[in-house]
Amino acid sequence: MEILDMLAGSSFLGLIIILVALIAMIGYFVPFRLWITAWASGAYVGLLTLVAMRLRRVPPHSIVKARISSVKAGLNIPLDELESHFLAGGNVVDVVNAIISADKANIELTFNKAAAIDLAGRNVLDAVQMSVLPKVIQTPRNAAVAQDGIQLIGVARVTVRTNLDRLVGGAGEETVIARVGEGMVSAIGSASNHKDVLERPDSISKRILANGLDAGTAYEILSIDIADIDVGKNIGAALQIEQANADKQIAQAKAEERRAMAVALEQEMRARVVEAEAEVPRAMSEAFRAGRILSVEKQPS
Numbered sequence: 001m002e003i004l005d006m007l008a009g010s011s012f013l014g015l016i017i018i019l020v021a022l023i024a025m026i027g028y029f030v031p032f033r034l035w036i037t038a039w040a041s042g043a044y045v046g047l048l049t050l051v052a053m054r055l056r057r058v059p060p061h062s063i064v065k066a067r068i069s070s071v072k073a074g075l076n077i078p079l080d081e082l083e084s085h086f087l088a089g090g091n092v093v094d095v096v097n098a099i100i101s102a103d104k105a106n107i108e109l110t111f112n113k114a115a116a117i118d119l120a121g122r123n124v125l126d127a128v129q130m131s132v133l134p135k136v137i138q139t140p141r142n143a144a145v146a147q148d149g150i151q152l153i154g155v156a157r158v159t160v161r162t163n164l165d166r167l168v169g170g171a172g173e174e175t176v177i178a179r180v181g182e183g184m185v186s187a188i189g190s191a192s193n194h195k196d197v198l199e200r201p202d203s204i205s206k207r208i209l210a211n212g213l214d215a216g217t218a219y220e221i222l223s224i225d226i227a228d229i230d231v232g233k234n235i236g237a238a239l240q241i242e243q244a245n246a247d248k249q250i251a252q253a254k255a256e257e258r259r260a261m262a263v264a265l266e267q268e269m270r271a272r273v274v275e276a277e278a279e280v281p282r283a284m285s286e287a288f289r290a291g292r293i294l295s296v297e298k299q300p301s
Contacts, residue, residue, distance in 0.1 A: 038064050043071035045079065058083050066096040073100040077111055090118045098124040102164075105132045109164060120168045122218075127162045134161040134222055137173055142181045144188035149236015152188050152197055154204070154229040156180055160219040170218030180224060183208035194231065201226040 038045045045064055053060045063082050070077045077096065086092050095114045102109035109128065117124040137158045145151050158180055163170065187204040191197045197204065205224040214221040 034060055034064050038068060041068045041071070043068045049079065053083065056083070056087075058086055062086065062092055066092045069093075069100060070096050073103065075099060075103065081111055081115075085115045085118070088115075088119060090115055094118065094123070094125045098128045101125065101128045101132070107131055107164070113164065117164070117167050122167055127164065127167055130160075130162040131164060134159050136160075137177060138227070139177050139180050139184075142184045143232060144185040145235045146188055146191045146194040146197060148193050149234060149239070150194035151232030151235045152194055152229055153232050154184055154188070154201075155227045156184060156205070156208075157225045157227045159222040159225075160214070161222060163214075163218055163220045166216070167218045171216055172218060175217055176213065176219055176221070179211075179213040180208060183211055183213060198229065198231070201229055 035045065035047050035050055043064070045060075045067060050060045050064075053063060063079065063086065066082055067077070067079060075096075077099075082092050082096075085095060095111070095118050098114050098118075099109055099111060102114075105128070107128065114124050117127060137160060139156045139158065141153050141155055143151055143153045158176060160173075160176060184204055187207040188194075188197055190207075191203075204226055208224050209221065
């Protein structure tokens with residue numbers, strides 16, 4: 001009897017374990033609480049649809065959360081598109097929140113465009129927020145020389161906002177900073193006097209803005225403000241001094257070359273004189289032998 005009681009008890013315990021495991025499995029694949037939440041929020045999602053999401057390895061919680069947010073904001077985004085974006089590796093919640101933010105700010109942003117921005121590696125929510133609240137980018141110190149030879153060092157603050165139409169494939173902040181720096185160098189370099197730039201720094205900003213530096217970038221430049229401009233070295237004077245030193249060294253080198261040539265010429269002339277002096281005795285002896293010179297004997301007195 002005791003053995004039968006033990007067998008009966010272990011069978012009952014095993015049945016309980018199987019029942020608990022079955023209930024847990026059903027609870028995982030059939031998210032009743034999530035189904036009730038979606039139904040109560042007015043964003044109804046079918047129970048079988050939630051089960052199918054589990055089977056497709058799509059987290060129902062993220063999809064339902066995004067669905068509820070879109071419905072509450074008055075947007076109707078199909079579940080299939082949300083699932084497809086998740087399966088493509090996108091962030092469904094961020095995309096829906098970005099569309100909601102754009103809709104509240106009267107910015108046209110479709111789901112396909114937002115999904116493309118997200119899949120391109122951009123943070124679509126930050127992009128929409130930057131469209132609403134522009135961002136200020138500060139350039140590094142850019143040095144340029146005016147036509148009078150004075151160096152000016154300037155820093156600019158560039159106010160930009162995201163251009164959603166060019167966000168995919170558009171250049172980033174580095175390109176904007178580089179173009180603004182190039183524009184500053186060009187504007188300062190074309191100034192005839194550095195004092196004109198110091199008196200009217202806004203002339204630099206106007207010149208830069210007129211060049212359309214935001215073309216091909218993911219941003220729209222709203223304004224460029226010169227935050228600081230300092231006077232650097234007198235590059236013109238330094239170049240003149242260096243040129244004068246170079247001319248001096250060249251002149252010294254040419255003078256040394258002429259002196260060396262004169263010394264060489266003098267030595268050559270001396271060598272010719274010595275050679276000529278050595279020829280005199282030989283010429284005289286040859287003249288004696290040839291009888292061209294007669295010896296004169298001294299007569300006794």
